[in-house]
Amino acid sequence: MANGDFDATVEGIRTMRIRGAAAIANAAADAMAQAAVEGRKLEDARRTLLATRPSAVSLANAVNYVFECSESGEGPVADRVRRSAEDFKEYSAKAREGVIANARSLVVDYRRYLTHCNSTAVVNTFREAHRSGRRFEVYATETRPWGQGHLTVSSLAEAGIDVTLIVDSAAGYILSSEDVSAVLFGADTVTVNGSLVNKIGTSGIAAAAHSLEIPVYVLAETFKFAPTSIRPTIEERPPEEVLPEPIHGVRVKNPVFDVTPPEHITGIVTENGMIAPNLAREVSFRKEA
């Protein structure tokens, strides 16, 4: 690792060059190891990383796990931190495989699904179902302002899946008119009471699905569960992401996450199985340090 890797990784997470709840958690774990190699104070590195994407508890769980693991054990601290980071990433990969395996039964032949943003857990669940021979359709929202939905539709189309891109504001109409069987979301944070913190727009889609009695499933590895009752932080990003050219006299507010209440969620699929949202407090990430 070249010097300055820590700063480059932090910048990559902050600017969303590295994005996705699992991806930023893995990158943050690596950044802790980079900080140790560069001789930085791990407490400072942890604080810097936690400030990059404040809505995703996955990043906090990863950073805290690596920090706590490296506080004890044999050998140089840089080795201990690197081992802890690799341990977290291995766990993260296995957890996602577990979520995908447990979500398989949600995606069946000749049904239509809707998803929002770009969740690796959701995209890989659709790809795995298609690989196993199931044939279904997916509607994906473009997910302004960042347009993560374009990543989703490209990945699904590349796998040969019948996918349709829609604008975010069409989600309610599609749910009410296109016989959608279920909505699948990824997750940035699942709070202790079973609320979902996810990409902005999620809560509106979930409310529409709930009113139409369309089931809503969240695919979330346990490292996305908040360990204690937290007041979700809603990250706000620069206005130019919404309006590259300012309009005189016009303010822009750019919240990039929102909170979906547990009553609008049918089930949360983890690597340990599916739970009702009100059981989230039993699941929070407690990987033994």
Ligand code: RI2
């Ligand atoms: P994985 C994304 O946030 C979205 O909220 C999405 O649901 C979640 O992270 C995906 O997480 P952003 O990084 O399923 O696009 O990929 O701001 O772990």
